[in-house]
Amino acid sequence: MATYKLIISYDGTGYHGFQYQENAYTVQEALEKALKKLYGEAIRVGAAGRTDAGVHARGQVVSFRASSQVPGTRLKQALNGILPKDIVVVEAGEVAGTFLSRRDARGKVYTYTIDNGPYPDVFRRNYAWYLPYRLDLEKMQKAAVYFQGEHDFKAFQAAGSPVKTTVRTISSLTVNRANNIIVLCFEGNGFLYKMVRRITGTLVKVGQGKRTIEDIQEALICAKRRNAGPTAPARGLCLEKVFY
Amino acid sequence: MATYKLIISYDGTGYHGFQYQENAYTVQEALEKALKKLYGEAIRVGAAGRTDAGVHARGQVVSFRASSQVPGTRLKQALNGILPKDIVVVEAGEVAGTFLSRRDARGKVYTYTIDNGPYPDVFRRNYAWYLPYRLDLEKMQKAAVYFQGEHDFKAFQAAGSPVKTTVRTISSLTVNRANNIIVLCFEGNGFLYKMVRRITGTLVKVGQGKRTIEDIQEALICAKRRNAGPTAPARGLCLEKVFY
Numbered sequence: 379m380a381t382y383k384l385i386i387s388y389d390g391t392g393y394h395g396f397q398y399q400e401n402a403y404t405v406q407e408a409l410e411k412a413l414k415k416l417y418g419e420a421i422r423v424g425a426a427g428r429t430d431a432g433v434h435a436r437g438q439v440v441s442f443r444a445s446s447q448v449p450g451t452r453l454k455q456a457l458n459g460i461l462p463k464d465i466v467v468v469e470a471g472e473v474a475g476t477f478l479s480r481r482d483a484r485g486k487v488y489t490y491t492i493d494n495g496p497y498p499d500v501f502r503r504n505y506a507w508y509l510p511y512r513l514d515l516e517k518m519q520k521a522a523v524y525f526q527g528e529h530d531f532k533a534f535q536a537a538g539s540p541v542k543t544t545v546r547t548i549s550s551l552t553v554n555r556a557n558n559i560i561v562l563c564f565e566g567n568g569f570l571y572k573m574v575r576r577i578t579g580t581l582v583k584v585g586q587g588k589r590t591i592e593d594i595q596e597a598l599i600c601a602k603r604r605n606a607g608p609t610a611p612a613r614g615l616c617l618e619k620v621f622y
Numbered sequence: 623m624a625t626y627k628l629i630i631s632y633d634g635t636g637y638h639g640f641q642y643q644e645n646a647y648t649v650q651e652a653l654e655k656a657l658k659k660l661y662g663e664a665i666r667v668g669a670a671g672r673t674d675a676g677v678h679a680r681g682q683v684v685s686f687r688a689s690s691q692v693p694g695t696r697l698k699q700a701l702n703g704i705l706p707k708d709i710v711v712v713e714a715g716e717v718a719g720t721f722l723s724r725r726d727a728r729g730k731v732y733t734y735t736i737d738n739g740p741y742p743d744v745f746r747r748n749y750a751w752y753l754p755y756r757l758d759l760e761k762m763q764k765a766a767v768y769f770q771g772e773h774d775f776k777a778f779q780a781a782g783s784p785v786k787t788t789v790r791t792i793s794s795l796t797v798n799r800a801n802n803i804i805v806l807c808f809e810g811n812g813f814l815y816k817m818v819r820r821i822t823g824t825l826v827k828v829g830q831g832k833r834t835i836e837d838i839q840e841a842l843i844c845a846k847r848r849n850a851g852p853t854a855p856a857r858g859l860c861l862e863k864v865f866y
Contacts, residue, residue, distance in 0.1 A: 387743075387744050389744045389745060389747075434745070454741075458741065458742075463747050464744055464747065466742055466743075466744050468741055497702065497711070498702075498707075498710055499631075500631050500632055500707070500708055500709070501678070501749060503633075503707050503708065
């Protein structure tokens, strides 16, 4: 048996998320179909981050085992020839047999993109959250600092996701603007279900003047869910990188 | 009767070009449908540039006449509420009754985008021509200069497009690279059918070392079609701006 690691990029618009579902087309299904064609056997893949429907990736990491050995460059080329055009293999190679993309991940980088122009950019309609109103960037940047470090992010997770602990560390959270585009960049050791989108929703409320730094502090210390903002839509979210 | 001018942006991926066709969905049809809903009467629009299937626009200009008066800001808002998400009105307003978007256009800017990275950028798959091989940017930039000025571009038009003259003036043609993306920017008083895509195809051949500056000079002077390169695919092309 050989173990492989793939770094993949995908446009999540046409998929019901990464993970296999009975009645919906997912990235996992498309990937496993291509691998079956290539290896001639049923292959099950695991991903570092189980992105939701409409969420994108530039650096998703996938691992799988197969009975035959294929060199990395050939694997990459072959898969890119078979896969649908909205999934691309960026890197491929054999790794140690113990490697598991999800369990071994030590950190992740996500970006969230907001289109804040006077009219929606048609070319970003599937890759950004369009918000026509004025956002105070400085307020958002100041508030972002309070999310950094180790906190109990219970108020910022979506209900009904069973986890052992809701404590996570965000090592960096930046908010930057270039023309009409605002990009929030999250780096951390792990993220709860919908946590990035909830923090984004909260920071947008701060930018509108509808939430304060005190609201965030309270939400983090007392796990007050009502202090958090709404969940930002999936399309603005992108898994950029996974650290090992 | 009131005459209106719209500046529109669209993702051409889902359309069979701008102009109305009997059996295919076009930008014109989508626009006229929205205008009929808004004005309650059949409205015929004209566009400055008749973009082909798959070609995009950031600054297409459209004119039409209607029997009722609607203020520009309301027209823009109302249309953006009705139009499909891949067409957006950037600007709208009433203009002099003599205005015709196509006849009055004095110049246009088109860009052509090439994705020249080690693997295709999934987020640009509909907006760029992916070329994996090495392109010599300096050679392309030097060759681009020879297209500038007034020339007979007969060798660079697609066959079967009846025009009075094939002489056009390209006032500026630049080639720039930022990371993996190469953008060619064309500014001129008018362009023949598929001319931008043919010049792009030729400059790509120059970048590969398969065409020389002499080939271009000959093509421009002697209208030698075989010296020109292939027609670059529609998806990399975007109508950026129309001058009046």
